[in-house]
Amino acid sequence: MRRLWRWILVAFVWRAAREEEPGEERPPRIVPDGAPSPRAELVVVALLGLAALSAVAFIAVYAFDRIPDQTQYLGIALGCAFGFLAAALIVAAHHLVVTEELEEEYGRPHPGEADRVARVVTESGGRLRRRRLLAGAAGVATTAIGLAAIVPAASLGPIYNLGRFTRTPWRRGRRLVDQNGRPIRAAEIHPAELFTAYPEHADPEQLGAPVVLVKLEPDQLHLPPGRKGWAADGIVAYSKICTHAGCAIGLYRTPLFPPVDKPPGLVCPCHYSTFDPETGGTVVYGPAGRALPQLPLTIDGSGNLRAAGNFSGPVGPSWWGVRNRRVSS
Amino acid sequence: MIERTTRTLDERSHTAPFGFKALRYIFPDHWSFLLGEIALYCFIVLVATGTYLALFFDPSTAQTVYHGSYAPLNGAHMTEAYRSTVRLSLDVKAGLLIRQTHHWAADVFVAAIALHLMRIVFTGAFRKPRELTYYIGLTILGLALLEGYLGYSLVDDLLSGMGLAIGYGVALSIPLVGANLAALVWGGPFPGDPAFWSRMYIAHVFLLPILIATLIALHLFLVSSLHHTQFRGGRKTEKRLVGVPSFPGQAPRSLGLMFAVFAALFLLGGLVQINPIWIWGPYHVADSTNGAQPDWYLGWLIGALRLMPSFDVVIAGRTLVPNPFWGGALLPTAVFGGLFVWPALERRFTRDRHPHNLLDRPRDAPRRTAFATAVLTFLFIVFVAGSADRAYVLMGWSYATQIDVYRVGVFVVPVVSYWLAHRICVELLRNERVEASRHAAELEAEQAAGGG
Ligand code: FES
Numbered sequence: 022m023r024r025l026w027r028w029i030l031v032a033f034v035w036r037a038a039r040e041e042e043p044g045e046e047r048p049p050r051i052v053p054d055g056a057p058s059p060r061a062e063l064v065v066v067a068l069l070g071l072a073a074l075s076a077v078a079f080i081a082v083y084a085f086d087r088i089p090d091q092t093q094y095l096g097i098a099l100g101c102a103f104g105f106l107a108a109a110l111i112v113a114a115h116h117l118v119v120t121e122e123l124e125e126e127y128g129r130p131h132p133g134e135a136d137r138v139a140r141v142v143t144e145s146g147g148r149l150r151r152r153r154l155l156a157g158a159a160g161v162a163t164t165a166i167g168l169a170a171i172v173p174a175a176s177l178g179p180i181y182n183l184g185r186f187t188r189t190p191w192r193r194g195r196r197l198v199d200q201n202g203r204p205i206r207a208a209e210i211h212p213a214e215l216f217t218a219y220p221e222h223a224d225p226e227q228l229g230a231p232v233v234l235v236k237l238e239p240d241q242l243h244l245p246p247g248r249k250g251w252a253a254d255g256i257v258a259y260s261k262i263c264t265h266a267g268c269a270i271g272l273y274r275t276p277l278f279p280p281v282d283k284p285p286g287l288v289c290p291c292h293y294s295t296f297d298p299e300t301g302g303t304v305v306y307g308p309a310g311r312a313l314p315q316l317p318l319t320i321d322g323s324g325n326l327r328a329a330g331n332f333s334g335p336v337g338p339s340w341w342g343v344r345n346r347r348v349s350s
Numbered sequence: 351m352i353e354r355t356t357r358t359l360d361e362r363s364h365t366a367p368f369g370f371k372a373l374r375y376i377f378p379d380h381w382s383f384l385l386g387e388i389a390l391y392c393f394i395v396l397v398a399t400g401t402y403l404a405l406f407f408d409p410s411t412a413q414t415v416y417h418g419s420y421a422p423l424n425g426a427h428m429t430e431a432y433r434s435t436v437r438l439s440l441d442v443k444a445g446l447l448i449r450q451t452h453h454w455a456a457d458v459f460v461a462a463i464a465l466h467l468m469r470i471v472f473t474g475a476f477r478k479p480r481e482l483t484y485y486i487g488l489t490i491l492g493l494a495l496l497e498g499y500l501g502y503s504l505v506d507d508l509l510s511g512m513g514l515a516i517g518y519g520v521a522l523s524i525p526l527v528g529a530n531l532a533a534l535v536w537g538g539p540f541p542g543d544p545a546f547w548s549r550m551y552i553a554h555v556f557l558l559p560i561l562i563a564t565l566i567a568l569h570l571f572l573v574s575s576l577h578h579t580q581f582r583g584g585r586k587t588e589k590r591l592v593g594v595p596s597f598p599g600q601a602p603r604s605l606g607l608m609f610a611v612f613a614a615l616f617l618l619g620g621l622v623q624i625n626p627i628w629i630w631g632p633y634h635v636a637d638s639t640n641g642a643q644p645d646w647y648l649g650w651l652i653g654a655l656r657l658m659p660s661f662d663v664v665i666a667g668r669t670l671v672p673n674p675f676w677g678g679a680l681l682p683t684a685v686f687g688g689l690f691v692w693p694a695l696e697r698r699f700t701r702d703r704h705p706h707n708l709l710d711r712p713r714d715a716p717r718r719t720a721f722a723t724a725v726l727t728f729l730f731i732v733f734v735a736g737s738a739d740r741a742y743v744l745m746g747w748s749y750a751t752q753i754d755v756y757r758v759g760v761f762v763v764p765v766v767s768y769w770l771a772h773r774i775c776v777e778l779l780r781n782e783r784v785e786a787s788r789h790a791a792e793l794e795a796e797q798a799a800g801g802g
Contacts, residue, residue, distance in 0.1 A: 052598065083444060092446045096620005099447070104613035110606035118598045123376050125591045127577055127707050130479075178533040178543070186529055186539050200636075217636055228540055231636030261636050266519025266655065266674045267540060268512050269638035290640045291516060292656040293739070293749065306750065308655060310662030310673040337540065338519035339662050339672030340529040 053119050061116035065109045072105035183342065184349075187335045189229030191316060192350035196221040197232070197258070197326040204325045210236045210256050215273035215287075217261060218326070228337040229348075231261035232316050233270055233287060234326070235298050244315075245301045248333070253318035253326065259302045260316070260336040263289035265309035267338045270296070287313065301333075311339055314348075377600045378580035378593035382473075384607060385466035386487075391611040392459035393566065397559065399452040406438035406445065407431070409504060409551035411544045420628050428632035431506040431547060436628050451619025456498045458615065460647040463491045471692070471722050473709040475579050477702075481693045483572040488689050490565050493558055495647055500554040502625075502645060504547070509625075509642050511633025515540060516655070520678030525671050541635060579709045588707050643737065650729050653736030654681045657757055685729070716775035723771035724764040731760045 079098035082091060149155060179185060197205045197218040205218055216234040219225045236256045244251060251257070261270050268291035276282030286295040286305055294307030302313030314336050317329035331348045360366035377383070410430035416423045418433075420440050438445040467487065470476050476484035499517070503510045518540040521532040537543025577591055586592045594600050618624075630639070644652055654677030663671035696718065697703055712719040735756040742749045 091443070092450075093620050095444055095447045096451075096616050096618075100613045100617030100620060102613075103609045103616060107606045107609035107613055110602045110609065114599075114602035114606060118602055121595060121599055122592060123374065123595050124585065125376050125577075127589055127591050128575070174534070177549075178535065178537040180530045180534050183529050183533065186533075219636070226541060226635050228635060266523075266678070267515035269515075269636050271638040271640060290638050290642065291512060292652070294660070304660045306660075308658040308660055308673050308677075310660055338522045338674065339669050340522040340532075341526055341669055342529065343669050343672075344664060345667045 053121060055119040058116045061112055065113050065117065068105050068109035068112065072102050072109065075099075075102035075105060186337075186340070186342075187346045187348050189332055189336060189348050189350065190220040190223035190227065191229065191328045191331050193328060193330050195223075195328045196321075197234070197318075197328070200225070205234070206324045207254050207256060207320045207326050208324060210234055210326075212236045212238070212255075213273075213275040218258070220328070228262045228267065229260070229332070231269065232258045233261045233273075234258050235273060235285070235287070237285070237299060241299050243300050248301060248315065248317070251315060251317040251329070253320045253329075256318060256326065257298055258316040258318050258326075258328075259287065259296070259298065259313040260332060262337045263291065263294055263309060264304075264311040264313060264337065264339060265289065265292055265294045265307065270313075311343070373595065373597040375574065375596040376577070376591050376593040377596060378578050378586070378591065380581060382469045383578065385462055385469055387604060387607055388611055389459055389462035389466060390566065391608045392455045392462060392615070393562065394608075395455040395612060395615050396452060396459060397563075399448045399455065400555065400559070402448045403438065403445075403452060404555055406434060406442055407504075408434040409547050411506070411547050423628060423631070426632060427634075429506045431504060432627070432632045435505045435507070439628060447616070447620050449619075450622075450624050451615050452501075453624045454618040454622070455615050456501060457624075457645055457647070458611075460491070460494050460498060460645075463487070463494060464647070467491060467689075468722075468726070471689075472712045472719060473579070473581075474706065474715055474718065475709055476693050477696070477706045478693075479576055479705045480572070480579070483569055483576070484693060485690060486565050486569045486572070488686065490562055490569065492686055493562050493565070497554060497558040497562065498645055498647060500550050500558070504550055504554060505627055506633050507625075507627035508630040508633045508637055508639055509627075509644075511541075511635075512638055512642055513644055513648075515635075516652075516674070516678070518542075519672075520674045523672035523675035524679055525675065528672070528675075577707070579707055581709050581711070586708065588705075591707070640739075643740065649736040650733040651678055651682065651736075653732040653734065653738075653756075654678070656738065657732065657735050657753065657760065659757075681732075685725075688725070713775040713778040716772050716779070719775050720768045720772035724768040727767040728760060728764040731756055731763055735760075 075098050079095060079102060082088070082094045082098055085091065088094070146152065198221045199205055199216075199218060202221070204221065205216070210216055212235075214235070218232050218234055219230050223230060225231065234256055236254075237252075239252075239255050242252055242255070242257070244257075259270075262268075263270055268289050270287045271290045272288035274283070274286040274288055274295070276285060284305070285298055287298055287302070288295045289307070289309070292308050294309035295305050296302045296309070296313045297305045302315055304310070304312060311334075314332035314334045316332050319327050319329040321327050331350055335343045335346055335348055356366065356369070360369075408430045412430045413427060414430055414433055416426045416428055416433055416436070418424070418437060418441065420436060423436065435449075439449055440446065470484060470487070499513070503514045503517070518532055518536060521535060522528040524531060533539070535542075535549070536546050537549075578593070580586050580591060580593065584592060596604075631637075643649070655674055656677075658673055658676050660673070662669050662673050710718075735753065738747075738749055738752040738756070741747050741752060
């Protein structure tokens, strides 16, 4: 037992002596010391605990199969987890980490180094005699190869063939159907209502397909010259695609008190271009720069609406050729 | 133990000097320097949540009929893209939280970049030697707008379809080549080839994020290599930088901010509904709805499209400039172009070619501040014009009257705000000079009294 004590004592003295050894001086601190703050440490521990609890709560909420407002609880739990973590870090930043203010010179440009870089480049070309010629040839080669690399991008779309921009599925005699493919009878179209119709047996998901139908009193109609007979029993049809930027016409403004109200208008909800169905789809308000293309209508023997031809012009937003090209079927 | 780790690492990488420099890198302290950091943390959330979404989203235009847990859509025709988004929102556990957080993060990302840009402009931080950093930042902002638009468009709900239609209209409106360009991008006339969806998808989840991440890295590299700018005061000079070291001083603050951003975004994602696409329904070419609003950062473009009066520029029967060009293509080009040439213009006008490490307070450069204020008010009015229909619904103000007012205001208010901002800056500076001279006089008087 005494021996043990002796050993312990010897070890202790040896350690103490070692710690005070003069040759082993610690280097000066880099980060300055500061006063401890046990309270803040406890706060940080508490906040970290809360963060952990919230994360566990997230897992627990997730584990439930289906509970009402699960998304909200998940969001609160995850938000709290990160929020408590953030709070812990901010408390630590303010109370547990020394605040130092360091100084430093801003860097400067290195003109000497930059010049040496330039010299390496120029001197590397020391053996070249026909510099111009070489640079030209390299330029030509790079351009050609660059072009060769870019050109296949033309496969992305019909870049030159713009025929599809003026093609629509409408032609003389094609029946108008509703979204379920059922033919539309002229008698179903009532005044002050907006109907959407599609060409029978054609893809409805193309700009040239959908038309709007409205029924007007015959004396209201003032269609442009050359469109005589384009209305069928007061029913007129226009492309449903706004000529401004391609949204679908969605609203039909009809006057409640015709003598005092604005005239009827087909309105696009995107930027509120408004087109007048009485005068051939001309723009009466909003940014659109072109009238809505009109589709000529007839009524066949069984009372169904049919197209009497194609649109008065290309449908959809304007582009370079939109006014000087005709539509085709 | 820590020493062992650092030594082991250094023996295998020889990077201890770099590590020391990184730990003691100096951050000048000012709240407005945190805006860029917020953007960075949003980007992290975007990548993380976006990856999760990509595990469920199917970017396909294949037509299907919906049969699922959301009864109102049962039997509706839609694309796989839309169906998979409805499913991941309503049937995948935590899916809606992640989707909404992703959307919120995108909105906050662009907002943080925009505020950061304002800070940079109003304090003259873009001046030599930091022009490259500034150009890269602007490019990131442009790409972020495009990235957001694509993300919103991919879903193929009714609103995103209308947004795409407008994008198509704007592409068509580019003089001469618009239709060729649109044909190339969409693979034909709207709604385009099914491959268009693959194109948007690869751009949204791969090309643009990689590009943005690379530019962020480059941006941060330049920031650290040139060091931060700082406001005048104390021992700070053009030559001497004063601030907190990245470790231990700055690290807990920055990490704290990061987790605070995460917390805010997930709380928003969980509690504040955004873009409930199952309510909008699927897009069809013939469908549209009233009161559609894009994400905030595209509001200025909608406003500009709405403010333009009705005309196409037609020459000899050819449509040279279709209407959407002005608001949809020219305005953003002009704004970004103007921001890109700003540093060069300012160098020319002020004949100031010196490097600057000290920031201006907005008042220190009255003309710059006034001009930036004028541009901001212009954009703000255009932005407000984009929500004129909402104001009509909420307030009952006539839409047409509002548009007329904005059409005038968009020219008048910026002029007024230029004058006002300039005036305020000059007055503040004059006050400071008066204060300073009074202070000096008092000191002198005190000294005289003390001496006598
Ligand atoms: S798309 Fe119809 S008004 Fe702009």
